Amino acid sequence: MQNSVQRPDITEREEFAATLAALGPQAPTILPGWDAADLLEHLLLREGGAHLLVGERLPGPLGRRAAESRAARREVPWAEQVARFRQGPGRLSPVGRLDALTGQAELLIHHEDLRRAQPGWEPRRLSREREDDAWRALGLMAPVSMRVRADVTLVSPRGGRRFGSRRAAGSLRVHGEPLELLLWVSGRDDVARVRLHGDGAARRALQDGRRGL
Template sequence: MDSAASAPAARMPFVRREREALADSLLSFGPDAPTILDGWTGTELLDHLIHRELVLPAAAAARSPLAPLRLRGRASLAALEEMTWSQKVALFRAGHGRFSPLRLADPVMNTIEYLVHHEDLRRARPGWAPRELATADERTVWTQLSLGARLLIRASVDLTLVSPIGGLRVPARSAAAESPVRVHGSVTELLLWAYGRDRVARVRLDGESAALLVLREANRGV
């Protein structure tokens, strides 16, 4: 792709570019592609993404007391049932309508969602390698992780996430009986670790053995 063609894509928000990349991977790998999530293939992953963005709003509309909205919601749900794999991927790729209020919430709701699930799909394939994000995109992800880290990591150990662009302290949920732990990695790897993707997250944990044991038994993710 030449620089003129890639310039508009480069100006897209990271959340939009990651949606496009995830859609490309889903279409390329197919509905039976494995993921690192137990019991989930590409089909379950795409169904999850469509459900949270499109099925839930359509189902709410289908119960509306307003007849036009109710009929539109029912028609949308019926249409989803008839879609092929490629049609569902195209629907996900299109995202929220231009005038949908949810479009404004896309960066907050979906930046992390798309990145984590894209890696769930990518890292289940033989020969996968970590992606290198642009510095600006890493900062976007780091900001989102900083906002949600205390909800994601529920441990009785004081933590510090250490990335190339900064550190993030995550206090213990209760009085810390053990010494602190430092978790080192790139922004993406720390994000995956915070979401409990231990099988594929490339991080390094530094701390005393007792603290590491407590952390290993703690809850992470949503």
């Protein structure tokens, strides 16, 4: 998948839906054990089926009905599932409000989970609006997704964000575009194109710590 310039009037959801439609349900993702169908199911349940995840854990008929409903959702034709995702969670949905607050963080990350599992992928050149989304998402996610005993400074063309640790063993600087840094703080080391600079103690702390939600 080649690098492309983003049109500012195309939303992340619309482009993500186009990628899903083009690649199909069996396309791989970078998430272990998940293909595109699993990823889309996760997104649709998140936006309008969280009760099924809870229901499946219940004993007896309630649990069975929830499991049957979830199985029926998986049998819906791919194009219809993608169309449902493209429509979004609705104006009053708490998920929609959360995505607006976090700068579409989950959509940005999961879109790359799919894109970067394909042969020949290259980083996207995001529109100004989506660069803003990724930078805002980074500021919100990094404090809760990084558990590292090091002072970490994330550096992008937008500037820098420093995140301290009470028991820091060293300091670390991570350089990259906002989306690449967002992928890095979420633990996508294999595909995040970043540059790390830090002392040995900080690098060891990075290996011993964790990132991701």
